[in-house]
Amino acid sequence: MATDDSNAAGFGEVSRVRGIAFEYLSLGASVAGLVALGVLLVYVAIDAFDLANASPEWLLTYFLTLVVPFLLFCLYSAGDPAVTRRVAGVLGGGLVVVAAAFAAIEAFVVTIPRLSWQLAYLFVVVAPTTAYLAYVGSRGRVGAVGFGLLGRLVGGVAIGLAVGTLFLVFDELVWFLAYTLGVLPAAALYAYGSRRAANRAVTAAIPVGLVGLVAAVFLRGVVGTYPSDLIIYLWTLAVPIAAVGAFLVDARGSRVGAAVVGGVPLALATAGGFLAGSVGLPGPTTLIVIALTGVPTAVYVHRVIDGGDGVVGLGLPLLIGGGVLVGALVVEAWGVPAPDPWLDPGYVTEAPSRTAAEAGLYPAIVGSVIIIALVAVLSFVLGVGTSVFLEEYTAGSGVVGSLTRLLQINIANLAAIPSVVYGLLGLGLFANLLGFGYGTAVTASLTLSLLILPITIISAQEAIRSVPDDLRRGSDAMGATRWQTTKNVVLPEAFPGILTGTILALGRAIGETAPLIMIGAATTVFSAPTSLFSRFSAMPMQIYAWAGFPQADFRYGVVAAGVITLLIILVGMNGTAILLRNRAERGN
Amino acid sequence: MSNTSSNTTGDESLITTDVETGSNGRTASSERTAVAARDLNVFYGDEQAIDDVSIEIPEKRVTALIGPSGCGKSTFLRCINRMNDMIEVCRVEGDVEFGGKNVYDPDVDPVALRRKIGMVFQKPNPFPKSIRDNVAYGLKIQGFDGDVDERVEESLKGAALWDEVKDQLDSSGLDLSGGQQQRLCIARAIAPDPEVILMDEPTSALDPVAASKIEDLIDDLAEEYTVIIVTHNMQQAARISDRTAVFLTGGRLVEYDDTAKIFEDPEEQRVEDYITGKFG
Ligand SMILES: Nc1ncnc2c1ncn2[C@@H]1O[C@H](COP(=O)(O)OP(=O)(O)OP(=O)(O)O)[C@@H](O)[C@H]1O
Ligand SMILES: [Mg+2]
Numbered sequence: 001m002a003t004d005d006s007n008a009a010g011f012g013e014v015s016r017v018r019g020i021a022f023e024y025l026s027l028g029a030s031v032a033g034l035v036a037l038g039v040l041l042v043y044v045a046i047d048a049f050d051l052a053n054a055s056p057e058w059l060l061t062y063f064l065t066l067v068v069p070f071l072l073f074c075l076y077s078a079g080d081p082a083v084t085r086r087v088a089g090v091l092g093g094g095l096v097v098v099a100a101a102f103a104a105i106e107a108f109v110v111t112i113p114r115l116s117w118q119l120a121y122l123f124v125v126v127a128p129t130t131a132y133l134a135y136v137g138s139r140g141r142v143g144a145v146g147f148g149l150l151g152r153l154v155g156g157v158a159i160g161l162a163v164g165t166l167f168l169v170f171d172e173l174v175w176f177l178a179y180t181l182g183v184l185p186a187a188a189l190y191a192y193g194s195r196r197a198a199n200r201a202v203t204a205a206i207p208v209g210l211v212g213l214v215a216a217v218f219l220r221g222v223v224g225t226y227p228s229d230l231i232i233y234l235w236t237l238a239v240p241i242a243a244v245g246a247f248l249v250d251a252r253g254s255r256v257g258a259a260v261v262g263g264v265p266l267a268l269a270t271a272g273g274f275l276a277g278s279v280g281l282p283g284p285t286t287l288i289v290i291a292l293t294g295v296p297t298a299v300y301v302h303r304v305i306d307g308g309d310g311v312v313g314l315g316l317p318l319l320i321g322g323g324v325l326v327g328a329l330v331v332e333a334w335g336v337p338a339p340d341p342w343l344d345p346g347y348v349t350e351a352p353s354r355t356a357a358e359a360g361l362y363p364a365i366v367g368s369v370i371i372i373a374l375v376a377v378l379s380f381v382l383g384v385g386t387s388v389f390l391e392e393y394t395a396g397s398g399v400v401g402s403l404t405r406l407l408q409i410n411i412a413n414l415a416a417i418p419s420v421v422y423g424l425l426g427l428g429l430f431a432n433l434l435g436f437g438y439g440t441a442v443t444a445s446l447t448l449s450l451l452i453l454p455i456t457i458i459s460a461q462e463a464i465r466s467v468p469d470d471l472r473r474g475s476d477a478m479g480a481t482r483w484q485t486t487k488n489v490v491l492p493e494a495f496p497g498i499l500t501g502t503i504l505a506l507g508r509a510i511g512e513t514a515p516l517i518m519i520g521a522a523t524t525v526f527s528a529p530t531s532l533f534s535r536f537s538a539m540p541m542q543i544y545a546w547a548g549f550p551q552a553d554f555r556y557g558v559v560a561a562g563v564i565t566l567l568i569i570l571v572g573m574n575g576t577a578i579l580l581r582n583r584a585e586r587g588n
Numbered sequence: 589m590s591n592t593s594s595n596t597t598g599d600e601s602l603i604t605t606d607v608e609t610g611s612n613g614r615t616a617s618s619e620r621t622a623v624a625a626r627d628l629n630v631f632y633g634d635e636q637a638i639d640d641v642s643i644e645i646p647e648k649r650v651t652a653l654i655g656p657s658g659c660g661k662s663t664f665l666r667c668i669n670r671m672n673d674m675i676e677v678c679r680v681e682g683d684v685e686f687g688g689k690n691v692y693d694p695d696v697d698p699v700a701l702r703r704k705i706g707m708v709f710q711k712p713n714p715f716p717k718s719i720r721d722n723v724a725y726g727l728k729i730q731g732f733d734g735d736v737d738e739r740v741e742e743s744l745k746g747a748a749l750w751d752e753v754k755d756q757l758d759s760s761g762l763d764l765s766g767g768q769q770q771r772l773c774i775a776r777a778i779a780p781d782p783e784v785i786l787m788d789e790p791t792s793a794l795d796p797v798a799a800s801k802i803e804d805l806i807d808d809l810a811e812e813y814t815v816i817i818v819t820h821n822m823q824q825a826a827r828i829s830d831r832t833a834v835f836l837t838g839g840r841l842v843e844y845d846d847t848a849k850i851f852e853d854p855e856e857q858r859v860e861d862y863i864t865g866k867f868g
Contacts, residue, residue, distance in 0.1 A: 203731070470713040477671060478726045478776070479703030488729070489715055 042123045043114070047560030050339035052114040057336035059118050065330065066323035067126060073146065073319055074137025076312075083136055087129060094125030145304050145313025151579070152300050153317055156293030158572055163237070163292070164285030165369045169441065169532050172232055172284075174220050179236040181219075182212020230273050233284045238291035242266040245295035249302050257302050265294025342561035351526045352542065356553035359546070361562055365569070366528040367441065367536035368510060372573070374445035375452070375509050380502055382449065383456030384491075386411075387498075390457075391464040392486050415454035422451040423518025431519055438520035440533045447515050452505035459501020463494040496581045503577040510570055513540045539566045621685075622647040622784055622814040623668055628682035630663050630672065630839070637663045638839040640682075645831070650806060650815045652825035652847065655835030656862065661818040663839070665786050668816070669705040670698040686784070703730055706777030706813075710789040712769035714761035714776070719744075719753050722761040722772055726780035739779055747775035748805050767798025774805065778813070785809060787817040791824065803828050822863055826851045834859045 046052055075084050102117035112120075137143035167175075186209030193201030226232070246262030273287030304311060331338055342356075350360030394404040426447025430436045436443045467490050475485040491498075522537045523545035529536040543562040546554045623645040630638035637660045645651045653661045663672065670691055672678045683690045691701055703726070714722050721728075723740045732739070740757070744750040749771040753764070761772050770790055777785055787806070791799035806828050809815050819825050825832055826847060833844040836858060843850060843859045854860050 200733075468713075470709065470711060471715060473671070473674070474709065474713040474715065474773070474776075475725070475729075476674065477669060477702055477707035477709075478729065478780070479699055479701075480725075480729045481699050484729045488725070493716060 044560045044563050045123075046114055046119065047556045048343045048564040049341040050557070051119055052339075053337070054119075054339040055337045056116070056118050057334060058331055058338050059122065061330045061334070061336070062323075062327045063122075063126070065327040066320070067130065069319050069323055071130065071133055073316060074133040074143060077137040077140035077143030077146070078133070079140060080136075083133075087133060090129055091125065094129075095121055098124055141310035142313040145310040146316030147313075149297065149300060149304075149314055150317055150320070152296045153293055154572075155576060155579075156296055157289055158576070160289030160292040161285065162369055162373070163288050164282070165366050166373055167284070168366060169370055169529055169534075171220070172229060173226050174216055176226065176232045176236055177216035177219055177223070178213050180212075181215050182209045185209070185212060229284045230287060233287050234270060234273065237288055238266055238269050241291050241295050245299045248299050252303070252306060254302070254306070257306070261295070261298040261302050265291060265298055268294055342557040343564055347561055348565060352524050356551055356558050359554070359558050361539065361542060361565055363525045363528045364537045364539045364542035364562075365565065367525070368538045368540075368566075368569070370441050370529065370532075370536070371445050371448065371538060372506065372510050374441070375448045376502070376506055378445060378449040379452050379456045379505060379509075380498075382453055383460050383502065383505075384498060386453075386457050387460035387464055388486055388491070391461055392482060392490065411454050411457055415458060418514075419451055419512055420514045420518060422447055423515030425450065426515060426519045437533055439516075439522055439535050441529055441536050442532045443519050444516055444521055444536070444538070447519055448509045448512060451512065451515060452509050455505040455508070456502055459504070460494070460498045463497025463501065464490060466497065467493040492584075496585045499577055499581045499584070503574050503581075506577075507570060507574060510573070511540055511566070513538075513544055516541055539569075619646040619649065621645065622687075623816070624683075624685040625664070625667070626683040626685070628664075628667065628680070628684060630660070630667060630681075631679045632675070633677045636839060638667070641835075641839070641841045643833060643841060643844055645814065645816060647814050648810060648812070649830040650810045650817060650828050651831045651833065652829035653816065653818045653833050653835060654820070654822065654825050654862075656837055657820075659835040659837050660839035661835055662788050664835070665707075665788055665816065665818055668784070668786060669702045669707060670696075671702075671707070673698055703780060704783050706780070706782040706785040708770070708773050708777050708785065708787040708790045711793050712766055712773050714764070714769050714772050716760065716762055718758045719761050719764070719772060720757040723775045723779050725776055730780055732780070743775040743779040744772075746778050746809070747771045748801060748808075749775055765798070767794045767801060770794060770798070770802060771805065774802070774809075778809070782813065784814040784816065787815065789818050789820060792820060799824070822851075834862065836862065 071087065075087065078084075098121045099117045102112070102120050106112060134143075134147070138147045186205040189201045189208055190205040193203075193205065227235070242262040242265060245265070246258040249261045250258035269287045269290035272290045273283045276283045276286035301314060304314060346358070347360050348365060349362050350358065351363055352361070353359045390404060390408065394400055426443055427438075430443040430446045431438050431440075436446070471489050471493065472485055475489045480488065516538055521541055522535050523541045525535055525537045539562060543559055543566065546559045546562065549555060549558075621644045625641050625643050628638055628641045629636065639660075641664065653664065655661055663678075666672045667680060667684050668686065668691070672680060680692060684692060686701070686705070689696065691698075715725060717725075720737075720740055723743050724736050726732075727736055727739060741750060741754075744753065749768060752768060753772075756763075761769065764772060770793075774785075774790075790806075791802050794802065803824060806815055806817065810830070817825075817829065829847045831845070832847045832850040834842050834850065834854075834856075836842045843854055843856050845855075850859065851863060854863065860866075
């Protein structure tokens with residue numbers, strides 16, 4: 001009836017006030033939370049690296065030798081004048097704004113503790129800009145190559161160190177036998193079988209491997225003489241890694257390249273392993289680190305050079321290494337005061353001490369790494385197993401169906417139980433009843449695995465459920481058994497999602513203290529655990545203990561360094577898992 | 589056969605197609621039976637989806653199943669390779685014979701049965717794997733001991749896809765176009781060399797060009813395989829099939845005969861109405 005009127009007045013107005021209010025309120029809330037966290041991390045970082053005592057000259061030196069070249073590298077990779085202009089504007093404008101704001105606050109409001117305007121500029125402007133540019137740069141070919149190489153270097157070192165750490169508690173002699181008798185024959189059979197399309201060889205691989213593993217455990221006590229540790233590591237780890245690298249390059253059709261990619265890192269690792277002892281480094285760990293870093297790096301470099309695209313990017317690690325070196329030389333020559341960080345090599349390689357200056361986190365780091373490795377394996381295996389069973393195998397009706405539903409509801413409830421209760425369960429079940437001991441790595445790992453199991457199961461179920469039914473039906477119609485469909489179609493499809501859930505759950509496990517206190521884990525131990533049943537500590541426990549010390553140096557510097565170490569390990573772990581996941585997704 | 593009516597109609601062709609019906613010239617009588625149903629009834633809970641169907645489907649011929657939506661064509665197809673077992677509320681009574689054996693006998697392993705019967709679905713559903721792995725999937729799960737690469741090539745040639753993908757066997761099956769994906773699914777189905785291929789509206793998600801490629805392909809497949817195809821496209825049924833079974837609502841098979849006969853001179857008025865689009 002009123003069509004003419006409303007047309008005359010446009011279409012009228014519909015109120016959006018509530019939506020807009022909601023939008024800004026939620027935005028405000030999240031920004032406030034992030035800013036609070038950011039400020040905390042800034043102060044923790046300042047304490048851990050003693051940045052409050054860094055002279056402006058020191059900051060300027062490293063800004064010029066390290067940050068600026070890195071930014072230029074990213075800009076070069078992005079190759080976009082608009083980005084360059086924007087970044088120059090932000091860096092320049094930010095300098096003025098931050099300096100002015102800082103001065104104004106200091107003059108009129110309060111003095112800001114342990115922060116200079118240079119540091120504020122660094123954290124507020126330079127750090128976010130660098131992160132943004134790293135992201136933009138990594139999308140260019142040159143940047144992608146640079147970061148790919150850097151990632152392999154850092155990742156190789158990290159994984160190498162983790163493997164070396166695990167061998168502190170696992171018996172390398174059993175591993176030697178298991179590898180020689182089980183893993184190697186099984187892998188050889190499998191490789192032969194898939195090359196020649198001989199299915200029987202492939203099928204035989206698993207039983208052969210299992211028999212070898214069992215034999216290894218039995219023969220451990222029987223066999224009397226073993227090669228030295230170094231030879232064992234060389235034979236069971238470095239040689240196979242080099243072989244895989246060489247194989248990958250060979251598959252790309254380069255014989256010479258394969259020999260170089262496999263041989264050079266292997267030779268370096270061997271040399272490093274044998275020479276490490278003379279400079280006081282553990283030989284076997286050095287060997288693994290060099291092998292695990294060298295081979296992937298060599299494979300990657302070969303691929304990039306072979307492709308011929310973005311080769312310049314390979315210079316990024318040199319740029320960064322050179323920047324640090326030049327910075328150190330300049331600071332040395334200039335004689336400006338440098339900060340004395342709490343988080344230094346001594347901190348991560350030495351035991352706790354009565355004095356703050358000598359305090360180290362090494363035993364706790366080892367404890368945490370071992371626990372996390374065990375928890376990751378346990379919760380992944382159990383979580384995936386349970387979720388596959390719940391999603392793919394159980395019937396929807398009948399007694400089994402009702403039982404499944406009951407189980408399902410309880411798993412959801414278990415996820416909501418406070419972690420202290422899990423601690424109590426671990427204490428009663430694993431420490432007392434099963435006799436795994438108070439505060440041992442086994443008890444802790446089992447307890448933490450139970451704690452995160454519900455989260456792993458639920459997220460894995462979600463991932464499995466999101467695999468389209470079309471694919472399952474397609475596989476079933478080919479005459480696949482339920483197991484074959486699960487293994488070949490469902491799990492590969494669900495893998496990225498499963499991994500995401502496991503990452504989140506592990507992040508929770510690594511930071512838990514309450515259950516560890518309940519099972520009697522020590523807050524401080526002075527030597528790294530030597531077996532799964534020795535007393536151990538974990539990083540959050542040690543940090544918590546230090547936070548209660550009367551000396552301010554402990555409560556600020558040492559604790560801050562611990563927090564940063566914990567965060568670095570966590571981010572590293574998650575980063576690795578995310579890379580793995582992205583690979584799996586791209587593999588599709 | 590259940591065409592019992594005496595209602596005859598004129599002898600003019602009911603639909604016009606460019607291709608003459610039964611174009612492949614395979615004679616549609618006096619062959620061996622590949623699949624037969626006897627007094628087949630299928631229920632979903634209380635609802636009956638197939639009502640007392642008996643049919644004999646000849647070997648190495650294309651048999652089309654047509655009928656309005658919801659009349660039980662897909663259900664019937666799924667009875668042949670026992671994919672209905674996956675549906676919990678589904679209950680099957682009567683016999684489905686394949687190779688002279690009732691597939692619903694207790695000693696029949698449905699998984700083993702499905703290895704002899706390939707299936708192609710309405711929506712292309714290649715696995716998120718490489719083209720090679722997609723085609724080799726059936727070989728892999730069946731523990732095939734021969735030359736996999738050779739079989740992959742043969743199957744892709746058989747599915748008229750080889751020339752388009754031979755240089756990209758390692759790229760993902762999902763990177764192909766819809767029509768190529770469907771041919772990949774056909775290659776996947778024929779790779780383990782089944783005896784029967786079931787197709788449930790294999791071209792309904794494709795454009796006419798891709799669909800006609802698949803139609804040509806089905807024609808070739810019938811040289812070696814028994815093809816049973818569900819389609820909503822009358823012209824398609826007329827073009828490619830030797831025999832046509834018409835299902836009508838309620839899951840009843842109302843007429844089953846040579847395709848030419850069904851399209852030119854059906855016994856039943858209802859079938860004629862359905863084919864000419866008067867209902868359904
Ligand atoms: N999974 C199922 N659960 C319950 N009922 C079903 C199921 N699948 C099919 N039905 C019922 O069975 C009857 C036949 O379905 P069917 O899918 O076989 O028909 P159709 O002839 O293939 O139809 P269309 O041409 O639409 O694909 C329908 O009434 C449908 O509601
Ligand atoms: Mg259907």
